Amino acid sequence: MLTVRAPATSANLGSGFDVFGVALGTPADVVRVERASETTITVTGTGSQYIPEDPAKNTVGAVVDALDAPARIRIDKGVRPSSGLGSSAASAAAAAVALNELYGRGLSRNELVPIAAEGEAIVSGEAHSDNVAPSLLGGFTIATADGVTQVDASIPLVACLPETVVSTRDARGVVPERANMDDVVDTVGSAATLTVGMAQNDPELVGRGMADEIVTPERSELIDGYDRVREAALEAGATGVTVSGAGPGMLAACHRGDRKAIASAMVDAFDEVGVESRAYQTAVGSGARLSRN
Ligand SMILES: Nc1ncnc2c1ncn2[C@@H]1O[C@H](COP(=O)(O)OP(=O)(O)OP(=O)(O)O)[C@@H](O)[C@H]1O
Ligand SMILES: N[C@@H](CCO)C(=O)O
Structure with a gap:
């Protein structure tokens, strides 16, 4: 079994709408994955009663599809959904790192950004990357159509x-x-x-x-x-x-x-x-x- 802890994030930071984001030290989601022939998702933790376990409706399901990586997935939510702290993105980022490793896909963290962003399209209608980028890469991120620029920071x-x-x-x-x-x-x-x-x-x-x-x-x-x-x-x-x-x-x-x-x-x-x-x-x-x- 593989376990990934992916941090909450704050996007926009006021002036950087849909572009800027930061990873936060706390809180975080923890996602555990094991290989399976069919994908199942269980969700526990804060606000889990509001989060669908149907892979077609969970951000993690979109990551499974993008990586063609079916798995038994357990999500322990530390980041409350619909809070503004990138809850949907934290699960997607964690799943992207975990499934990439589980199936040996060999993608870099930067390459996982658009894959994790597919989950955001499920919940908000657009695959914006400003939450998944810092959850994957840490620090302060600038996500544009050309890719992501990252700097470590400790504000x-x-x-x-x-x-x-x-x-x-x-x-x-x-x-x-x-x-x-x-x-x-x-x-x-x-x-x-x-x-x-x-x-x-x-x-x-x-x-x-x-x-x-x-x-x-x-x-x-x-x-x-x-x-x-x-x-x-x-x-x-x-x-x-x-x-x-x-x-x-x-x-x-x-x-x-x-x-x-x-x-x-x-x-x-x-x-x-x-x-x-x-x-x-x-x-x-x-x-x-x-x-x-
Ligand atoms: N794995 C998941 N974790 C959290 N929410 C999920 C997940 N999968 C689907 N959802 C749905 O996504 C919605 C929450 O996402 P939303 O983007 O609205 O909030 P957020 O991620 O907390 O905030 P923000 O993106 O503003 O920081 C809820 O309707 C929730 O049911
Ligand atoms: N940039 C996104 C972040 C929230 O998911 C927005 O503000 O709508």
Whole structure:
């Protein structure tokens, strides 16, 4: 049996819609695979009651098809679905690494990115790679049509997940079809600033580079308490705050010593609007890890 732990991820980071992503130190999905003549999937863990075990509807099933690698697959969810922390992608990335090894397909982590992204097409209608890339490769990733650029980084982060649900499919429905040129210019500036911040491990530049005038204003409307929680995190020392993935999770960049205060401030602010939440004090981390047992 092969076991792979694949991390949660946060995509977009504000200014990098459908392009930027980071791997998080915690939480993670654990996927176990064994060869079988027919594929079966069982799901346990957080939010497992909302995840289909039918291979045609689970992101992992798309990976099985793409690698032609039938298996008995057990998914232990650490990443809550529809949270904005790349839950669907974590399972797909873990399965891609595990099945590639189980069947000796010999594909590199970069080559597994489009394969794992097939799973995203099942749940959101589009095979975007911005979550599967960091879950496979770790660090900060820039996923474009030409491939993925990756840098290792260790920026401290707080990811706060309200107990509400926003599906990626719905959140993609509010993305504007066109953008104003001034907003495009500002957002390109932010994206460049964030990229330098990741390369230099500078939380101030990363936080400043999260500013986005195009997608985030629309998406934040879907999250009860967004403005209040954002303000609270900034007051507690966050260098930048944005929607995590498609939401409703929120992501704050910060300095290492400020994570605890920011986590409590975000949870308290959600509480003030009657929403329970859970905060992860984490950092940009490593990609999927394989073990044999
Ligand atoms: N292995 C899986 N893990 C999690 N969700 C899955 C899986 N397979 C299918 N799904 C479905 O995908 C949906 C969750 O994916 P979605 O992209 O909406 O959220 P997310 O991955 O948590 O967030 P985001 O992509 O914004 O970070 C749910 O409807 C869930 O049932
Ligand atoms: N880039 C994707 C990430 C969430 O899956 C989105 O924001 O819709």
